[in-house]
Amino acid sequence: MSDTEVSPEIMLAFYKRLYPYKSIFGWLNHEHTPTRRFTHREWAFTLPPDTYVRYQSFADADELKKQVCQLNPTRFEIGPVYSAKPRDRKTVRAANFTPQLRELVFDIDMTDYDEIRTCCSGAGICKRCWAFIAAAVRVLDRAIRDQFGYKYLLWVYSGRRGIHLWISDKEAMELTDEQRRALVGWLTVIQGGKEMKKKVNVRQGTKSLPPGIQMSLESLRTIFHRLILEDQDCFAEEEGWETLLQLISEPSVTRRLRAKWEIKSRSSEEKWEDVKREARADKGGKIHDNMVAAMEDIVLQYTYPRLDAEVSKHRNHLLKAPFCVHPKTGRVCVPVDPSSIDSFRPERVPTVSQLLRELDEAGASAGAEATEHHSDWQKTSLKPYVDMLDRHVAALMEEVRRAKREAGPDRSW
Known part of the structure; x- marks a missing residue:
């Protein structure tokens, strides 16, 4: 898989026309109207050449989009839900600015298999060695569902040679750092350099x-x-x-x-x-x-899956957002269905240049570009991946509605 640097112009066009902000908002927020799960969420942006901007937060999807298009980052990451809005952290005492909620996340990277894979090494990846990642996904997905009872697992291809897992169950979101360390320790089998x-x-x-x-x-x-x-x-x-x-x-x-x-x-x-x-x-x-x-x-x-345990142990760890573009490969970090992980091929994942060509070929008008970008992905090969996230979001939102009904009118989570 060859590396192709993505130009700032192409990246900005992607952010303006194709990034599914509404779907990402629903996934993080669990409800249609903004809650603390979104408004108190930390975002971090990597800006060229090497600037890192942390503790950003937004009121809704539109505000997020406006900032992304203004900054045009090479990537952005998602952190925890804090006790105060991250952008207001300097106005509150340090003791009152603490992480409260965070998806339980896992990171599996192909480089951890370099000592045993014989087909590729380093940044290289092919159909043969992707089988290591596929095996890890099958084992970890089943272990987490069977041993911990979590249901809302979102697997996301990293854009190059790895995969991320985000678990959004209420119980997983509420885990303390100590509980996360214990859970990761239970699942960790491979240790040592x-x-x-x-x-x-x-x-x-x-x-x-x-x-x-x-x-x-x-x-x-x-x-x-x-x-x-x-x-x-x-x-x-x-x-x-x-x-x-x-x-x-x-x-x-x-x-x-x-x-x-x-x-x-x-x-x-x-x-x-x-x-x-x-x-x-x-x-x-x-x-x-x-x-x-x-x-x-x-x-x-x-x-057995080779886990980067440090990613999973701390609520304040930042992880690259789904649907970002990998700046080296140009591939989009798309959701992956664990039930068909064996047939997933990284080289078939759409690139940002490919998606923009598809959009142009679909004849998106200049007026549509200016006003309603969030639906343009429907005209490209990004659609099945956004649809996958939207089904995940619909199940999360239904879970919240069910919990509210059971809790009664005066209680919610």
């Missing part, structure tokens, strides 16, 4: 995995075989299979496998079969508990 070979330490000795991780393991075994052994062939080269051997806790098994693999070249799939045969060799066909644990941990290390 490049210098640490074994990155999975979620069990005591050879005891069973925690139930939530054990559930994920069932689907990850299939992913491991297809992605790690067959497609990426991660253990074909010596560096790869030496890492694999370091994750096996039985020295005698390791010695025999190394001796065998040094003599004859074998595929990753064949090497994994060798591991399984060695694991059974001394136990009459039954795999020793140590080897069961080691093999499960290997599957997890190569396929």
Whole structure:
């Protein structure tokens, strides 16, 4: 995927004509009329060449649009809902300006898979290594829904090589920093930098995995075989299979496998079969508990979601807004349906230049440009992505209406 710098003129045209401000407002606000969830929300703008403007806040979608078009940022980010309007923070005591609400967010980046993917590295991304992100989305989406009961999950492609998750359930919005750290700790399986070979330490000795991780393991075994052994062939080269051997806790098994693999070249799939045969060799066909644990941990290390935990732990963390344009690729940060994540292709995501061409070809009149930009996206290939967000918003708003009905006329959230 080649990098193409987006000019300020193209970016401004996108902000004026295509950015779905109304949909973004509904998603953050949860209601049709402005509430503190929007008016007390922090926005931050990155301006060329390297200016960063924080603590912006707006009364409604129109005010947000006016500021975005005036500043013409290369990107903008969304932060928490504060106890006071961020733009008024200098008029209140510091103790009275604190984050109150914030979506629970997660960030998964392809660069965290560089040590195991064999097809690309760095900023590169292709259909083959996107499978790592797809696997992470499937596992994390299911874990969050099943283990925590959250329903309002919005997955957003980052525009280049990663994906973000925003969770808007009331209970998720209200989590304290301490609760967020605990929740993220529960979901974190892969830990440690490049210098640490074994990155999975979620069990005591050879005891069973925690139930939530054990559930994920069932689907990850299939992913491991297809992605790690067959497609990426991660253990074909010596560096790869030496890492694999370091994750096996039985020295005698390791010695025999190394001796065998040094003599004859074998595929990753064949090497994994060798591991399984060695694991059974001394136990009459039954795999020793140590080897069961080691093999499960290997599957997890190569396929479980690699989370940037710091993004999720703090309410005041800023995260790039959906539908921003990635300044390097020109691609729009669009929502993604987790149920069809395997067929999602980053290279097919519309670019800002493509969308503006489509809009021009649709014959948008100059008068329409000047007055009613927010619906112009309907004339382009951005439409299915905005429609996806709007369905998400409709479900959020229905949840708020239901909660208000149950609470009675004098109480709301």
